[in-house]
Amino acid sequence: MSETGQQLRNKDIVGIKDLSCDEIELILNTAVGFRDVLRRDIKKVPTLRGKTVVNLFFEPSTRTRTSFELAAKRLSTDVINFSVSASSMVKGESLIDTAMTIQALGADIVIIRHSSSGVPHLLARHLNASVINAGDGINEHPTQALLDAFTIMEKYSRIKGLKIAIVGDILHSRVAKSNIYCLRTLGAEVRLxxxxTLIPxxxxxxxxxxxxxxxxxxRDIDVVMxxxxxxxxxxxxxxxxxDEYFRFWGLTLERLSLARPGAMVMHPGPMNRGIEIVSAVADSPQSVILEQVTNGIAARMAVLYLLSGRRG
Amino acid sequence: MMRKDLNLIIRNGHVIDPSQGIDGKGALLVEGGKIKEVFQDSGFGIQADSTYEIIDAGGLYVLPGLVDMHVHLREPGYEYKETIKTGTMAAVRGGFTSVCCMPNTKPVNDNETVTEFILRKAYAEGACYVYTIGAITKGQKGEELAEMGMMREAGCVAFSDDGLPVMNSLLMRRALEYSKVFGVTIISHAEDLNLSSGGVMNEGPLSLRLGLRGIPVEAEVIAIKRDIELAALTGGRLHIAHVSTAGGVRAIREAKRDGIEVTAEPVRITLPLQRKQYVITIPMQR
Known part of the structure; x- marks a missing residue:
């Protein structure tokens, strides 16, 4: 799927910050092929048979972990879910020891989520395996930004020049931060x-x-995130x-009507209906919230594929 | 409150209007409830028919309606102390045509329902214009922000936990940050409650002699300085209520010089009492 033979520069994806515009585009183009795979009757390819992927999640997660797991399975890898409550971490093993052990078990790619910013970066330095950041503290969530960019590309066929508003808790949102880096690298006009108190x-x-x-x-927004x-x-x-948050920052139909006609509405989930978004918007034709979920698998397949391909 | 049928001449008074730089002998011509003209002489020559009421203000000052941005109307909840009616009547008696009432009512004015009640009552019974000041925190407890946005929409013009400081610096930071959305001022009752705890007067030889627990000036100065730092950090608009210390005044002067958005008011009742020490709710400071 990367017929051009292009590659990612690093063995890890710990943040969008570290990716060039070319690398992001390579991932998005690669994801197009995998999205087509997901539309087939048999949604599985043998591409990464024999590779081992470990989901190492130190924070509760259902959708991201499932999405990664499915992406890895669609590529025919062996996937292990390593959740913190069942691990030796509760016995006092250090983070690095846990990761080294997982590597010794033969992991090629370790997907990590942690409540502390920087943990994926730390492990990336210690492991020969590839590390994918599935969300670290309030820092980054790079694959969410990639799937969001992919979803926008599907509708608009471009990102450059689009006006994109990100609404809500920017301060604590790793999704927002990765999206800001990603969308700006791709040439969008981003506003918050x-x-x-939530936008420092x-x-x-x-x-x-x-x-x-x-x-x-x-006003005049193409995409509301x-x-x-x-x-x-x-x-x-x-x-x-x-209540007050909803009164001033909830996305209602009236407010959405201020954006460009047909503007796209996105949400990384899980939604709080009636707090940041009303059902009439979340369930409207303008909403691509479920497409985001589907595209998440394609984007993550692209990332897994490119990181594996990197080492031949 | 405006009487549209009022035709009036006020003459022979001493007119003061800082907005126009007027301070001297003068007269006013009021037609249909509005000031039509201000004369810079005694005004005995103004021609008018019998529909005009004439007031001779000889020996009196004639001022624009004054604004008191810090009053307590006590209603709802403490009607035995004051009501919106009696408080606004007292205001008008003293030349005040607009008052801003603090939120320490019962229940506290920390939500739009209380705000609406006060404004509706003031419209029906008030003798002057009433503007509400909402609480910064729920129940003035200093724990959680009150619904400032909704209260602003209901009519609140500023926010304060008056009578109490917001002791939690993080919460005060949030209040100053959040208030920027609505362009409203945060009015601070600047007092470090730990330093002032139990005190009833200025700390000094006199408090010792009287056997009363004193309050060090630092209780106010530290609180003012903290709030100024937070205003600088957030860009929020800060007003310090009832400043009573020289140190506080110095800090505010310096902050203004540095371009920080801060204003202040003195403790008016203590102004005539300078250099003496009395026991009042807000103890005199040096």
Missing amino acids: IGPP EGLIDPDIEIFHSMEEGL MLRIQMERQDRGFFPTT
């Missing part, structure tokens, strides 16, 4: 919308436009109540 002005690139008002920020309000977050108090 939300309360100032001084910390954001000065040429990214920040809006505190949905009514102003959504909603973020999940993380209600389980311990450190609360970024806004008074979910």
Whole structure:
């Protein structure tokens, strides 16, 4: 699928920050082929038979882990799910020891999610296996950004020049950060919308436009990317109540009508209906939320394929 | 509140209007409830028919309606102390045509329902314009932000936990940040409650002699300095209520010089009492 023989420069994908525009495009182009595979009756190719992929998740996750697992299985790899509660970590084994053990078991690719930013980077330095970041703290979630870019490409056939609004908790969202890097590298015009408590002005690139008002920020937008309000977050108090959040930053049909006609609505899931988005929008024809889920498998297959191919 | 049928001449008074730089002998001509003209003489020559009421303000000052941005109307909940009606009548008696009422009512004005109640009552019974100040935190407890956006939409013009500081610096940071969405000022009751704990007057030889627990000036100065730092960090608009310390004034002056968005008010009731020490709710400081 990478007929051109192009390759990724590094053995790992720990962040979009480290990827060039060419590399991102290579992944997106490769994903097109896998999306076609997923549309066949038999959704499986023998491409990576004999390779071993380990899902090493230190944070609860259903959709991302399942998506990676399915992507790996569609490529005919052997997949092991290694969840923290069942591991030696509870017995006091260090993070690096755990990862080294997994490598010694023969893993070619380790997919890691951790609540601390930088853990995938640390393991990438210690392991010969490829490391894929499936979300680290509040830093990055690169495959989510890749699948989002892929989904946008499917509809618009381009990203350059599109106006894309990311709405909500930018401060804590690794999805938002990876998307900002990815979309800007690909030439989109990115703007952020939300309360100032969740968009730290001084910390954001000065040429990214920040809006505190949905009514102003959504004007002429091609793509609205909603973020999940993380209600389980311990450190609360970024806004008074979910009622007030909805009143000012919830995506309603009225607000969506301010964007370009037919603007695309995205959400990485899981959604809080009635808090950041109303059902009428989430279930509207403009919503691509379920396409995102499907495309996630194709994008992750592309990443697994390219990282394996790299070492022949 | 405006009487559209009012025709009035106020003459022979001392007119003060800082907005126009007027401060001297003058007269006012009011037609249909609106000031039509301000004269810079005694105004005895103004021609008017019998529909005009005439007030001789000889020996009196004539001022624009004053605004008191810090009052307590106590309603709802403490009607035995004051009501919206009595409070606004007192305001008008003193020349105040607009008042901003603090949220320490019962229940606390920390949601749009209370705000709407006060404004509806003020519209029906008030003697002057009433603007509401909402609470920064729910129940003024200093724990969680109140619904400032909804209260702003209901009519609140500023936010304060007056009577209490927001002791939690993180929460105060959030309040200043969040208030920027709605362009409203955060009014701070600047007091470090741990430093002032149990105190009833200025800490010094007098408090010792009287056997009363004192409050060090630092209780206020530290709180003011913290709030100024947070205003600088967030770019939020800060107002310090009832400043009573020289150190506080110095800190505010310096912050203004540095371009930080901060304003302040003195403790008005203590202004005539300078250099003396009295025991009041907000102890006199040096």
